[in-house]
Amino acid sequence: MIKWVSFIVASGVLGFTAGGFASHFPGSSNDWASWVQAVGSIGAIVGAFLFGDRDARRRRAEGAAARQNLVDFAVLQVEQVSQCANTMSYRTFIQAWEETLRPSILQARRAIAVIRLDELGSPEAVFEFAAIQLSLDQYDELISDEIRKGTDGSETRRTLISIADLWAHTVGEKADTLARIVGRRRWSVQWDGRQESSQNQFAEEHV
Template sequence: MQKWLWGYVLAVVAVGSIIVVQNVFELGKGDWAAWVQAIGSIGAIVGAFQVGRRQIESGRRHALEMDRLERTRKNQAVVAVVHHAVSQAKAAEEGFRNMPTDVLRTVLDRGIYALVEATDALFSIPLHQVGPSAAVVQFAQLQVTMKRMSTTFQRFGKLDRDGALIEHIHCSQELSGAVGIAENAANQFTQIVNRLD
């Protein structure tokens, strides 16, 4: 039944009860005052209970919403780190693919690419904070791939000119394959995390 109908039924029952009590027990004005006070006290107790229950429920809903917002904020931060890492990987791979060896070595000496730093940022995020197991798997795959790319990047930077000329194409191919794996892991991770919100 609808609330207004319940209210109507309750009012009819209350009026009927008053009429029956008045006719059966022949209550005086003092008796009625005592009954009204007793019923009012009971009503106040029930009302206080309802107010307390609503406040508790409101507080619980607020706490759940704050937890959800905090989780969303953390997820967005992790996704931002993931996308930054992939963008650095793509930039480094593009540099390896398009730059002549001598130019690439000069660029690497100047620290233009932040691949190693982006990889370090990925490893600074504890795995237990990245979400469910499927997200952890993709995040770990991205960490491993970025670490492998960083190692290739650093190894190439330590080579002399002749060694760099020999290894340039090999490192470029290695980075190209790793970028594809990193992009796939990042996309899968982002999809999983976005489904949580």
């Protein structure tokens, strides 16, 4: 749309200049000098408009890329929680959650909080982004609540794995949808289909 507007403006200015030149053909050196000055001024105005438009589009693209990077950072932190829950022992995971994992989640929450909703471009993008923010809050609390129960054992560990896996899947899916809406590409979350049963079990128990 902006390209067409720029083309129409440039064509209109060129047509106006050509018409004026044809109807007032310069007959002296002074007339030629005036025409050269006028054409130069018009060219400078058109150039400023076109280059300004290109610069604005570049800034919008850079802003969209920066927002996508923040969302990807949040997904990466959640994916790290899922990986640790699946590979660490119960006690080791609790220590990692308190010392590194949860602080990283809180950092991700603060990072995406700076994104302005009016810059996302559509109600659909706002909805998906809000879902990501809500997920970061809710699943953080679910894991923290489960840990606060203080119940050691395989059942608690399986519950934590289910929460973490469902969290990673939910956030990754929402981030993929958001990226498609705003026309950006993002890294793909590697989702292990073998974890699907634990997701479904947790979802059925808590929905």
